[in-house]
Amino acid sequence: MRIEALCTGDELLTGVTTDTNSTWFQERLLQHGEQVARTTVVGDVREEILEALRALSARADVVLVSGGLGPTADDLTAEVAAEAAGARLVLHPAALEALETRFAVRGLTVTENNIKQVMVPEGAEVVLNPAGSAPMFVLRLGKAVLYFVPGVPREYRALVETAVLPRIDALRAERGETGFRALRLLKTVFLPESHLDARVRPLLPTHPHVTFGFRTHFPENHLKLMAEGRTEGEAREALEAADAAARPLLGDHLFGVDHQTMAGVVGQQLLARGETLALAESCTGGRIGDMLTESPGASAYFLGSAVSYADHLKETWVGVAHATLVASGAVSEAVAREMARGARAAAGSTWALSVTGIAGPDGGSAEKPVGTVFIGLDGPDGAEVRAHRFHGDREQVRAASAYAALDWLRLRTRGRHR
Amino acid sequence: MRIEALCTGDELLTGVTTDTNSTWFQERLLQHGEQVARTTVVGDVREEILEALRALSARADVVLVSGGLGPTADDLTAEVAAEAAGARLVLHPAALEALETRFAVRGLTVTENNIKQVMVPEGAEVVLNPAGSAPMFVLRLGKAVLYFVPGVPREYRALVETAVLPRIDALRAERGETGFRALRLLKTVFLPESHLDARVRPLLPTHPHVTFGFRTHFPENHLKLMAEGRTEGEAREALEAADAAARPLLGDHLFGVDHQTMAGVVGQQLLARGETLALAESCTGGRIGDMLTESPGASAYFLGSAVSYADHLKETWVGVAHATLVASGAVSEAVAREMARGARAAAGSTWALSVTGIAGPDGGSAEKPVGTVFIGLDGPDGAEVRAHRFHGDREQVRAASAYAALDWLRLRTRGRHR
Numbered sequence: 054m055r056i057e058a059l060c061t062g063d064e065l066l067t068g069v070t071t072d073t074n075s076t077w078f079q080e081r082l083l084q085h086g087e088q089v090a091r092t093t094v095v096g097d098v099r100e101e102i103l104e105a106l107r108a109l110s111a112r113a114d115v116v117l118v119s120g121g122l123g124p125t126a127d128d129l130t131a132e133v134a135a136e137a138a139g140a141r142l143v144l145h146p147a148a149l150e151a152l153e154t155r156f157a158v159r160g161l162t163v164t165e166n167n168i169k170q171v172m173v174p175e176g177a178e179v180v181l182n183p184a185g186s187a188p189m190f191v192l193r194l195g196k197a198v199l200y201f202v203p204g205v206p207r208e209y210r211a212l213v214e215t216a217v218l219p220r221i222d223a224l225r226a227e228r229g230e231t232g233f234r235a236l237r238l239l240k241t242v243f244l245p246e247s248h249l250d251a252r253v254r255p256l257l258p259t260h261p262h263v264t265f266g267f268r269t270h271f272p273e274n275h276l277k278l279m280a281e282g283r284t285e286g287e288a289r290e291a292l293e294a295a296d297a298a299a300r301p302l303l304g305d306h307l308f309g310v311d312h313q314t315m316a317g318v319v320g321q322q323l324l325a326r327g328e329t330l331a332l333a334e335s336c337t338g339g340r341i342g343d344m345l346t347e348s349p350g351a352s353a354y355f356l357g358s359a360v361s362y363a364d365h366l367k368e369t370w371v372g373v374a375h376a377t378l379v380a381s382g383a384v385s386e387a388v389a390r391e392m393a394r395g396a397r398a399a400a401g402s403t404w405a406l407s408v409t410g411i412a413g414p415d416g417g418s419a420e421k422p423v424g425t426v427f428i429g430l431d432g433p434d435g436a437e438v439r440a441h442r443f444h445g446d447r448e449q450v451r452a453a454s455a456y457a458a459l460d461w462l463r464l465r466t467r468g469r470h471r
Numbered sequence: 472m473r474i475e476a477l478c479t480g481d482e483l484l485t486g487v488t489t490d491t492n493s494t495w496f497q498e499r500l501l502q503h504g505e506q507v508a509r510t511t512v513v514g515d516v517r518e519e520i521l522e523a524l525r526a527l528s529a530r531a532d533v534v535l536v537s538g539g540l541g542p543t544a545d546d547l548t549a550e551v552a553a554e555a556a557g558a559r560l561v562l563h564p565a566a567l568e569a570l571e572t573r574f575a576v577r578g579l580t581v582t583e584n585n586i587k588q589v590m591v592p593e594g595a596e597v598v599l600n601p602a603g604s605a606p607m608f609v610l611r612l613g614k615a616v617l618y619f620v621p622g623v624p625r626e627y628r629a630l631v632e633t634a635v636l637p638r639i640d641a642l643r644a645e646r647g648e649t650g651f652r653a654l655r656l657l658k659t660v661f662l663p664e665s666h667l668d669a670r671v672r673p674l675l676p677t678h679p680h681v682t683f684g685f686r687t688h689f690p691e692n693h694l695k696l697m698a699e700g701r702t703e704g705e706a707r708e709a710l711e712a713a714d715a716a717a718r719p720l721l722g723d724h725l726f727g728v729d730h731q732t733m734a735g736v737v738g739q740q741l742l743a744r745g746e747t748l749a750l751a752e753s754c755t756g757g758r759i760g761d762m763l764t765e766s767p768g769a770s771a772y773f774l775g776s777a778v779s780y781a782d783h784l785k786e787t788w789v790g791v792a793h794a795t796l797v798a799s800g801a802v803s804e805a806v807a808r809e810m811a812r813g814a815r816a817a818a819g820s821t822w823a824l825s826v827t828g829i830a831g832p833d834g835g836s837a838e839k840p841v842g843t844v845f846i847g848l849d850g851p852d853g854a855e856v857r858a859h860r861f862h863g864d865r866e867q868v869r870a871a872s873a874y875a876a877l878d879w880l881r882l883r884t885r886g887r888h889r
Contacts, residue, residue: 126668
């Protein structure tokens with residue numbers, strides 16, 4: 054089965070938007086045993102879209118078309134799809150009703166250009182959009198089935214997941230397509246990509262049905278395992294074998310799999326132990342608290358963070374002694390220790406992490422260059438501080454600091470040290 | 472002049488790598504007055520690459536081909552390019568010499584598969600790679616000029632910048648192409664895309680040399696103006712005219728241009744006024760502090776944030792009365808007011824913002840459903856609280872809350888209200 058993707062939108066050709074939908078779709082599709090053969094990106098230009106629709110549907114079995122279903126004048130996809138199919142655009146009553154309800158809930162009025170979003174080529178199958186105004190529609194053109202979805206990532210993902218992938222599964226079944234893939238992402242932190250590669254390279258000859266891929270999300274590095282088999286069981290078995298062989302090579306750098314996040318893993322460990330966490334953040338500015346509270350239910354283990362960017366708030370909120378600030382400076386082992394102790398005392402938490410450092414680009418000195426970061430951890434066994442020297446720009450120093458703090462607690466709450 | 476891009480590599484079709492080279496190229500190309508008409512992504516498959524090379528060179532004037540120039544068996548681009556050109560692959564002595572020098576410096580030996588990287592189609596123009604082993608080469612195929620560069624971002628960018636863009640400039644000059652483009656992003660917040668479109672639509676007929684584009688970055692919506700002219704001055708003039716006409720239509724929703732961020736704009740306004748800010752965050756978990764401290768030099772105006780996720784920390788850090796928490800609940804106007812006042816008092820800041828709300832998915836009630844958020848602002852004229860009801864998932868409620876808080880202060884520190 055040949056599957057192609059057509060992404061439309063000037064923003065994808067003018068440096069405005071990086072196409073992250075495609076990466077996500079490719080990954081999901083692999084999990085369903087198929088692979089994208091080609092991706093074509095065109096602008097909001099009638100002739101380009103029309104030519105691409107015709108060329109793709111002449112050679113592919115399935116085409117996922119995204120973008121250009123918005124309310125504005127440059128949203129041309131439905132119109133061009135109708136032209137390619139030799140159909141006229143008709144209003145879809147159920148989609149209009151859903152749109153009106155959606156807008157009413159938000160106290161908005163439906164404008165003339167919103168109506169455009171519920172016009173679809175006559176005869177197309179329509180799937181309502183759970184996350185937006187424009188519905189998905191399905192057309193047959195030549196031998197190809199074309200799925201049209203909005204380009205807004207939240208809507209794109211919702212519709213691909215609930216309506217496109219199940220239809221592709223059904224097509225595979227109809228065509229008697231076998232061949233399955235199973236995927237896993239092993240997520241590591243503070244392990245450079247070249248080291249990760251060197252560690253797993255010896256596995257390649259002994260796992261011929263598994264592809265080893267790498268991707269970087271600073272300071273995370275991911276090992277992607279993609280196993281193939283004639284049955285789902287065979288693919289899964291090959292995956293588990295590679296997974297079992299790879300894990301010992303990654304050691305404590307491995308913090309999670311697939312959709313797990315560093316903060317989510319720390320949160321789940323705290324939850325399982327019935328423990329709580331407070332923070333005192335300086336150079337991370339609230340980022341660690343933000344990461345922790347992305348998970349629903351974080352209030353069960355996360356109590357709060359004193360973001361004491363100004364020195365006097367280190368005194369007021371977490372009781373750092375004025376004398377310590379004067380004697381050692383805000384970026385010091387002593388202040389990190391008092392911040393962690395003070396946050397734990399104020400919150401009455403099991404654990405407290407503190408971070409104080411120089412994120413740059415200014416503020417560095419010969420003695421304490423940009424990237425100097427002290428991280429404190431106070432807990433039932435007392436307080437400890439670690440000194441770090443991170444490399445990179447302001448964003449990288451801040452990200453590395455947040456991860457180093459959470460990672461320390463992750464290893465500690467597994468009862469392990471490194 | 473029609474310019475297309477062809478990106479090759481299995482990693483671009485299997486969810487391993489997001490194509491960020493294209494975004495970068497597109498933006499640089501626009502600055503040189505041209506736009507990419509289409510981007511095609513194919514895997515490491517001989518027939519796909521060959522078919523694409525033929526199709527693209529039949530319709531484009533310039534094709535930028537990237538990827539597939541590495542040393543491994545799945546790197547097919549040079550071979551397929553030679554086949555498309557009806558030429559044989561020959562060793563390029565200067566490239567080999569550069570490769571040997573490069574490896575010698577690193578104490579590495581040149582292996583057989585490295586030699587492959589310095590084989591180019593006979594007759595091709597060769598440009599040495601300042602950042603890697605494989606040189607760039609230039610071929611003519613039909614009416615098109617094809618530039619072949621490696622896909623590794625550092626090498627790609629170095630060669631596009633120093634060798635591809637200057638050649639495109641020269642082609643433009645040869646062809647007497649004199650068109651120039653000028654770009655601007657006008658960034659708005661809390662203005663739905665359909666409303667943004669409706670507001671600027673009347674400008675389209677009076678600004679024929681400007682393209683109006685839209686993009687969404689919840690809760691931001693951006694209006695992208697792209698002006699064209701025969702000279703750089705003409706393009707710039709058309710851009711400024713459209714900008715001047717659009718601004719009044721966007722009103723207070725417009726918060727910045729181009730690379731400005733909401734938090735950065737608020738910070739600059741505070742800096743200009745010599746004022747400072749403190750926060751008391753609950754459901755945003757530290758996100759507002761994180762946004763503010765992304766800007767270098769934030770310590771000049773940002774003092775800190777009491778992320779009082781647990782109720783008792785609202786008492787400890789920002790002095791919310793226990794009685795208020797009991798009487799009104801943590802998500803209430805009264806608590807938001809006391810949080811703002813308490814943060815301002817603790818920090819001694821000019822302003823303080825507070826946020827308390829229900830981000831979901833749990834914790835809502837009939838009276839206070841998920842999305843209920845109270846935002847407080849305390850300042851020289853006293854404290855005010857606004858009640859919001861945001862829609863969407865946990866992430867959207869948190870993002871909208873952070874933006875609503877910052878936006879309120881943005882308008883207040885311009886001396887405006889809405």
